Structure formats: structure tokens, C-alpha cells
Amino acid sequence: MTLSELFQTLKTLSKADLNSVKQFLESIDYNYNGFEDFLLSKKAENGISCPHCSSFNIKKNGHKGLMQRFMCHDCHKTFSARNNTITFSSKKSFATWKKYLECMMNGFTVRRSAEICGINKDTAFIWRHKVLDALQNMQNSVELNGVVEADETFFALSFKGNHKKSTSFVMPREAHKRGNDVHTRGLSHEQVCVPCAVTQDGLSISKQSNLGRASTKNLSEVFSGRIASNSVLCADAHHSYQKFAKENKLELIQLKTGKSKKGIFHVQHINSYHSILKTWIIRFHGVATKYLDNYLVWHNFVNWAKDPYEKKSEILSAFVFCTNKTVKSKELSVRSPLPCVA
Numbered sequence: 001m002t003l004s005e006l007f008q009t010l011k012t013l014s015k016a017d018l019n020s021v022k023q024f025l026e027s028i029d030y031n032y033n034g035f036e037d038f039l040l041s042k043k044a045e046n047g048i049s050c051p052h053c054s055s056f057n058i059k060k061n062g063h064k065g066l067m068q069r070f071m072c073h074d075c076h077k078t079f080s081a082r083n084n085t086i087t088f089s090s091k092k093s094f095a096t097w098k099k100y101l102e103c104m105m106n107g108f109t110v111r112r113s114a115e116i117c118g119i120n121k122d123t124a125f126i127w128r129h130k131v132l133d134a135l136q137n138m139q140n141s142v143e144l145n146g147v148v149e150a151d152e153t154f155f156a157l158s159f160k161g162n163h164k165k166s167t168s169f170v171m172p173r174e175a176h177k178r179g180n181d182v183h184t185r186g187l188s189h190e191q192v193c194v195p196c197a198v199t200q201d202g203l204s205i206s207k208q209s210n211l212g213r214a215s216t217k218n219l220s221e222v223f224s225g226r227i228a229s230n231s232v233l234c235a236d237a238h239h240s241y242q243k244f245a246k247e248n249k250l251e252l253i254q255l256k257t258g259k260s261k262k263g264i265f266h267v268q269h270i271n272s273y274h275s276i277l278k279t280w281i282i283r284f285h286g287v288a289t290k291y292l293d294n295y296l297v298w299h300n301f302v303n304w305a306k307d308p309y310e311k312k313s314e315i316l317s318a319f320v321f322c323t324n325k326t327v328k329s330k331e332l333s334v335r336s337p338l339p340c341v342a
């Protein structure tokens, strides 16, 4: 049937039938199309699996609107390519999500991203952390090797976003106006320690570990199994690195306080990593400690990884649209305000 024949037929329909046609057209979610095309092309590379039982033993099972449905031969459940992904329950279009990921590539604030994408600020904030929670999984598979430079950096403890009247959280001390304003000088227990390790070719690991200076145990929690044995670890003279290096079969080069070079070894990359991180994070006006790890992986991906922008943008899209979601929106706000001692 041609389109003009279809229109002729429509003209012959009763008002009630036309109403049914209208309802049918409205029930089609046109937004699914972009996600579907993208997901099916990406997932086809590794094979499409059942989101319920992970089986690859599946078949096509008709369409819902424009969306291809599948059925699993093993658990007999039906699904679409988008089931259980980060964007599954989102009513926003594929184009909006793509625009949003570009905002993340550029490290834009929630306000700016919301304006560019035409979404509200709460949505932009939730999307940010859904994406970054997923990106944590990508970072968890990173292993550093060769010459690895390590050092800790510190962030002021911040309970931003944990409301005073919350029923699930009691402020352990008087609220500060801004997260960056630490009352006590030096390494007080109001400073969150973040052990960081980097290589010069763009790999990095960083995660909050404790309050105050890191012990060997704290370093192990962040780095153990993540630095290949026989790598060379360049760090400062703190004793916590000695036991850690021994336990992990790493050659340790320790630099005296104030020195950034020892023979061919140095800590210039880790110093540069910290400096880029501190400058970049200023735009967020104090990061809540409960979200700090997410800002760290964000920084690692957009600022430290050495791939060209386009390549990273492609990796981010493929990862965000295809990976299974790790967090529900309502779980975001109730996560522990201080993950490293929770």
C-alpha cells in the first residue's frame, strides 16, 4: 500500500476507528529508534545476550512500536536490546543522551549540561552519576605496569547534599559553607586521602581511602592487584610505600621530600596529574565526599587518558549505552556520605 492509498483508507474510517489509529501512533515511542540502532550495531559485535540469564541462545520476537524484541530460549523471557541498560527507563531521546555525553567529555557543570540538553538540573545530576558509576567498572579493570608514579592527594571532607533534616544521616560536625574550607591545617581528619597512581601513557588509578595520611593497608585497598608485579614504583619517602612495594613485588624508588627526581626516575607525571585534577575540579565548587570517587574516574577518563577526543567520545558512548546499569536513581542520594570508612 502506498502512503496516498493509506491516507485514502484513513479518510473512510469512522471517528472511533480514527481515534484508535491516533492512539496507536501515540503509543509508539519514537525515541527508541536511535538507541535501538546503536545498541544493535554495537551489541552485534559481541553477540546479543539475554539480560535476565546472560544466555546467547535467543531469537527475534517481533516488534513493539519500532523496537525489536527478543526471546530467550533458555529462560523464555522477552527483552529489547535496551533492557537493563543505563538509559532503559529514560524517556529522553537518543540525541539528548548523546549531547549529554559530549557535555561530560567536556567536563561541563550540571547547570551548563542541563541548558545545552534541554533537561532539568536534577536529571542532569542523576545522569552524571549513573554514567560515572558505570565508568567505575571500566577503571576497575585498569592495571598499571612499567614505571608507575604514586602519591596521595587530599580533599576536604564534604557532606554537601546530605540534608540536615535527613532521617538516615546525622551530620558528624558543624556544616561548613563550602567543601574546600578545612578548619585545621595539615593532615587532619577532615581531609579525605586519595592515593593516586599513574603511568606516563595515560593509565591511572585513584580512589578515596581514609581520613588523614594513608597507611600500607589503605594503599593496598586502592592499589593491590592493580599494579603489575616487577613494575617500578616511584613514590615519596613515606614508610607506608615500603611495605606495600614489598608485599606486591614492586621495585620501589623513593624520593626525598622536596626532590622530584632521582636518576632517571621522577614523580613529574603524578604531580602533573594532581595539578590538572585540582584545577579541573574547582568548577564543581566542592565535591560531596560520597561522589568523590566518581569525579576521580571522570577526571581519569577525560583528562588523563591519552586517546584522542573523538576516540574517547566513541568509547564513552559505546560503554554508556551498552553497559548494564549499576545504580537506580533513588539509590544515588542514599549512598554512604563517607564511603571510605563505611
Ligand SMILES: [Zn+2]
Pocket (backbone or CB within 6 Å): 050, 051, 052, 053, 054, 055, 072, 073, 074, 075, 076, 077
Ligand atoms: Zn534468558
